[in-house]
Amino acid sequence: MSADAVSPRPLPRHIAIIMDGNGRWAQARGLPRIAGHRRGAQAVRATLTAAAELGVPYLTLFGFSSENWKRPRGEVDELMGLLRHYLRGEIAELHRNGVRLRVIGELGRLAPELVTLIANAEALTRDNQGINLTVALSYGGRAEIVAAARTIAAKAAGGALPIDRIDEELIAGHLFTAELPDPDLLIRTSGEQRISNFLLWQCAYAELVFTKTLWPDFGRRDLEQAIEDYCGRERRYGASVGSR
Numbered sequence: 001m002s003a004d005a006v007s008p009r010p011l012p013r014h015i016a017i018i019m020d021g022n023g024r025w026a027q028a029r030g031l032p033r034i035a036g037h038r039r040g041a042q043a044v045r046a047t048l049t050a051a052a053e054l055g056v057p058y059l060t061l062f063g064f065s066s067e068n069w070k071r072p073r074g075e076v077d078e079l080m081g082l083l084r085h086y087l088r089g090e091i092a093e094l095h096r097n098g099v100r101l102r103v104i105g106e107l108g109r110l111a112p113e114l115v116t117l118i119a120n121a122e123a124l125t126r127d128n129q130g131i132n133l134t135v136a137l138s139y140g141g142r143a144e145i146v147a148a149a150r151t152i153a154a155k156a157a158g159g160a161l162p163i164d165r166i167d168e169e170l171i172a173g174h175l176f177t178a179e180l181p182d183p184d185l186l187i188r189t190s191g192e193q194r195i196s197n198f199l200l201w202q203c204a205y206a207e208l209v210f211t212k213t214l215w216p217d218f219g220r221r222d223l224e225q226a227i228e229d230y231c232g233r234e235r236r237y238g239a240s241v242g243s244r
Contacts, residue, residue, distance in 0.1 A: 009231040012184035014058035015051060015223075016206070018198055019043070021190030021214030034078040039216035041086060048099070050220040052131040054227070058180060059133050062198050066106065066140030080114065083137070087117040091124060098130030104176035105139035134180060141200035148174035177202055185230045187223075189215045207233055 019040060026036030044061060051059045064079060094101060103118045110118075118137075151174050155161035172178065183199060183206045191212040195203060209226040211218075 011054065011056055011227060012207075012230055013056070014060065014181050014183045014185075015056055015227075016060040016062070016183040016186045016199055016203065017047070018062045018186070018188040018196060019215040019218075020188060020192055022216055024190065025214040025216040033075055034082070036216055037079060037082055041082060043216055043218045045090075046219050047223055048131065048133060050223050052097070052099070054224070056227075057132060058183075059131060060177075060180070060183065060199070061133070061135050062139070062196075063135045064105075064137045064139070065197065066138060066143055067197070069109065069138070080111065084114060084117065087114070087121055091121045094121075094133070095125050095128065098128045099125060100128040100130065100132045101125045102132070102134040102179075103137055104134060104144075105137045106143060107138060109138045132180070134177070136198070139176075139198070141197045144176055145171075145201055172201065175201060182206070184235075185209060185226065187211065187226045189213050189218050189222075205235070207235065 022036035022040040023033045024036070025039060026033050029035075047061075048059060063083075068079075069076065091101070101121050103122065107115050107118065148171055152161065152166060152170065156163055156166070177199070180202075182202045182204070186195065186199070186203050186206040187209045188195070189211055191210065193210045195208075199206075207230050209229050211222060211226065213222050
């Protein structure tokens, strides 16, 4: 299905997704949680392909939050192993398909081997002109804002930055997502209706779509439905009806 078939209105330029429900998907089938995460990785591939084919330029996925480090050590290790496998086995295909990969978050908390794999993947795909895929790992929105504030404060204290130059644009330029447009559409799967510390600054005016579909079952039709929902809304950014 083409982008025009989804909606005659402009598509969201940037879609962000909170991928939720892997554990519940596995539990419902009597499987270990890692089975849900593996099936979730397949949903990532399908969603990335669909977004690219529909003509969405930017896709950001919430892969692992700062709070996820509190999960049982075995599950965290399995998730890191799955990430390692993905970075080793999938990057060549992403590169062939013209995908540019970025990874954002507190990467210093990851194992050095993973940090190296991420750096290599980003370098390999840096000049690609296809869809921009951003994966948030060890990421928390509040921590991101705090880090930006500390950097700005240090510059101001050192005399390199006048206080009156600190504005929204400057703060946005110090976030992990400085090179990306703000999300137009934020999707969360599994029926939960919260944003869970994800892209707090960036999603100030994003349209929110919550679906009961568990992430491992999320596919092209679910993405198209969310886009159709988005395209049926009037985005006013705080202005009154008909003023924009």
